[in-house]
Every structure is written in structure tokens, then in C-alpha cells.
Amino acid sequence: MGAMLDLSLAPRPGVRVPLAELTEALARHGLRLRGGFATDSTVDADILAVAPWAQTVVLIGNVGSELWDKSGAEIAALGDPDPLDRWTRRVIEPIASSVGGLVLFPFVGPPYWPFQRWAERAEGVRSSPIGIQIHPEFGLWHAYRAAILVREAIALPRREQGHPCDACADRPCLTRCPVNAFSPAGYDVDRCVDHVAAVQNESGSCMDVGCLARLACPIGTAWRYRPEHARFHMHAFLNARMRSKRNPSLTNSTDDVGRTKA
Ligand code: B12
Ligand code: SF4
Numbered sequence: 651m652g653a654m655l656d657l658s659l660a661p662r663p664g665v666r667v668p669l670a671e672l673t674e675a676l677a678r679h680g681l682r683l684r685g686g687f688a689t690d691s692t693v694d695a696d697i698l699a700v701a702p703w704a705q706t707v708v709l710i711g712n713v714g715s716e717l718w719d720k721s722g723a724e725i726a727a728l729g730d731p732d733p734l735d736r737w738t739r740r741v742i743e744p745i746a747s748s749v750g751g752l753v754l755f756p757f758v759g760p761p762y763w764p765f766q767r768w769a770e771r772a773e774g775v776r777s778s779p780i781g782i783q784i785h786p787e788f789g790l791w792h793a794y795r796a797a798i799l800v801r802e803a804i805a806l807p808r809r810e811q812g813h814p815c816d817a818c819a820d821r822p823c824l825t826r827c828p829v830n831a832f833s834p835a836g837y838d839v840d841r842c843v844d845h846v847a848a849v850q851n852e853s854g855s856c857m858d859v860g861c862l863a864r865l866a867c868p869i870g871t872a873w874r875y876r877p878e879h880a881r882f883h884m885h886a887f888l889n890a891r892m893r894s895k896r897n898p899s900l901t902n903s904t905d906d907v908g909r910t911k912a
């Protein structure tokens with residue numbers, strides 16, 4: 651783990667959240683600023699219930715294998731359970747307090763904070779037919795790690811993005827899964843997990859190379875997770891599902907910031 655970050659640089663007039671320094675601090679860990687949005691009292695009652703003072707939501711995430719390249723060894727060394735979630739708390743909590751913000755995590759729940767809806771507002775990404783949001787450049791190879799609620803109104807550029815799925819006639823993501831886990835009824839998690847577990851030691855399997863449906867997408871192929879990184883996520887996914895199968899009442903802690911469902 652790197653030294654604690656000091657973002658308390660001399661404040662510039664009117665700017666109390668130093669975006670350039672924040673971006674740099676995140677990059678040291680392989681994380682990125684993923685845009686943000688102004689809170690709106692008509693749709694953000696859930697956010698304003700825990701932070702009535704929050705004017706801006708800043709999203710943090712990762713793209714491609716940047717996170718793995720910079721911090722993979724540190725994350726893996728934490729061991730089970732949930733090393734990525736524990737690492738994320740350790741890295742982002744000090745960064746959030748440096749800017750006087752309150753941090754919310756995607757993995758705390760249920761109920762879960764609607765990170766995908768927030769990402770739509772922050773960056774204009776859109777849902778793909780397999781549930782993961784697609785980014786015109788990064789394709790399906792990106793994720794969100796935290797949101798920092800801050801007091802200041804910050805003008806974060808929101809890029810309007812095209813939706814790559816609109817121009818994808820064949821939709822290979824929907825047909826590549828060996829057990830047809832994606833159907834008009836949605837994503838059959840048990841069917842997916844049973845298959846991933848059953849063939850996990852086979853070369854070229856979902857565990858070996860990553861979700862085959864995701865890999866079938868022609869967008870953002872340069873950002874595909876490298877096999878070792880993909881295997882880390884597949885292991886985490888399988889472990890978490892096996893744990894909740896053994897004990898269905900098991901949920902993540904909601905202690906940081908409890909919330910009511912929006
Ligand atoms: C619960 C959950 C799951 C569950 C259940 C999914 C399901 N049955 O729908 C399980 C454990 C199965 C799961 C699996 C995965 N998940 Co998941 N998951 C979540 C979580 C924690 C909560 C989702 C939720 O209930 N939100 C509450 C509602 C109210 O939020 P919302 O934004 O308004 O609603 C959106 C979602 O419901 C979404 N949606 C609808 N159907 C599906 C189906 C799938 C597969 C997904 C991913 C999303 C999705 O569409 C809505 C509008 O955008 C989110 C994190 C978060 N807090 O959002 C991650 C999240 C959605 N998952 C994510 C990912 C990447 C995955 C995996 C690919 C992980 C992996 N292995 O690498 C797998 C998919 C399986 C595979 N084949 O690889 C990412 C998606 C990133 C992105 N680019 O969009 C998220 C955002 C976490 C993150 N850290 O970024 N996931
Ligand atoms: S394969 Fe096509 S439809 Fe599926 S996520 Fe990629 S671009 Fe969208």
C-alpha cells in the first residue's frame with residue numbers, strides 16, 4: 651500500500667476539490683476519475699438523505715487492466731475474503747477525507763447504491779444487452795469502485811456518447827455463452843455459476859480467460875482484461891456466489907452508510 655495521500659494542497663480560489671491532484675492520486679493506484687454529476691433533489695432523495703449538503707457526486711473507477719498493473723499484487727496479497735473491496739476502502743477513504751467528502755461503495759448492500767444509473771448520468775455510458783454498461787472506447791472492460799459526495803458544485807465535463815450496441819446487428823454477446831445464461835428473461839446467475847465452476851480447470855474456459863460473452867464483444871478489444879486479471883475477477887465472482895449459496899442470509903455490511911431503497 652502506498653503512503654497516505656496528501657491532497658491538502660493550497661486551495662485555489664473557488665476550487666476546493668483539486669481535480670488535477672485527485673486524478674493524479676487515483677492514477678498512482680490504477681484508478682480513474684469517471685466523471686460526476688450535480689445532485690438533483692427530485693431524483694437523489696437517497697443520496698441527500700445521507701448527505702444533505704452534497705452538491706456533486708464524483709465517480710471513481712478503473713478501465714482495462716490499469717488497476718491490475720498498478721495494484722494487482724497488493725490486492726492479491728490481501729487474500730480472501732473480498733480483497734478488492736478491502737483494498738478499495740483502504741485507498742479511497744483517505745482520498746475522500748482529503749477532499750472533505752463522504753465515500754459510498756458499489757459493493758455495500760443490499761440495498762445497493764445505483765452505480766450504473768449514476769454512471770449513465772456521469773459519463774453517458776449505456777446498458778449493454780448483458781447488463782454491464784458499455785463505453786464507446788473501453789467497451790465492457792471497465793468498472794466503478796466508489797463515489798465521493800462533495801459539498802462543492804464542481805463542473806465536471808459530461809461527454810455525450812454514442813451507444814455502440816445500436817450499430818451491432820449480430821449481438822454476439824448474447825449468443826456466445828456456452829450455457830445461454832443470457833435470455834430475454836435476463837441473466838441466469840445460477841446457470842452461469844454452475845458452468846464456471848464445472849469447467850474451471852479447462853483451458854479456454856470462462857475461469858481461464860474471462861466471461862466468453864463479454865469477450866465476444868467487438869468494442870474496446872484493446873482494453874480487454876489480461877488473463878491473470880480476468881481470472882482474479884472470475885475467482886472473486888465464484889467465491890462470492892459460493893459463499894452466498896452456502897449461506898443465503900450473508901450480505902455485505904451496510905454499516906458505513908445505511909440507506910433506504912430509492
Ligand atoms: C448485485 C450485483 C451483481 C449480482 C447480480 C446481477 C443481476 N442478477 O442482475 C451478480 C453477483 C451475479 C453480479 C455479477 C457480475 N457483475 Co455485478 N453488480 C452487482 C451490484 C453490486 C448491484 C447491482 C444492483 O442491484 N444495483 C441496484 C440497482 C437499483 O442499480 P441501477 O444502477 O439502478 O440498475 C442497473 C443494474 O440493475 C443493471 N443490470 C440489470 N441487469 C443486469 C445484469 C448484469 C449481469 C449486470 C452486471 C447489471 C445489470 O441495469 C440497471 C440500469 O443500468 C453492482 C454494483 C452497484 N452498486 O450497482 C455490480 C455491477 C453491476 N456488477 C458489475 C460486474 C462487472 C459484474 C460481473 C461482470 C463481475 C465479473 N465477474 O467480472 C458479473 C457478471 C457475471 C459474469 N458473467 O461475468 C459491474 C458492472 C460495471 C459496468 N461496466 O457496468 C458493477 C457496476 C460493479 C462495479 N464494481 O462496477 N453482479
Ligand atoms: S456485442 Fe454488440 S450488442 Fe453486445 S455489448 Fe458488444 S456492441 Fe453491444
Ligand code: SF4
Pocket residue numbers: 826827828829830831832841842843845846856860861862863864
Ligand atoms: S461467465 Fe461464462 S457461463 Fe457465465 S455468462 Fe459469461 S460466458 Fe456464460
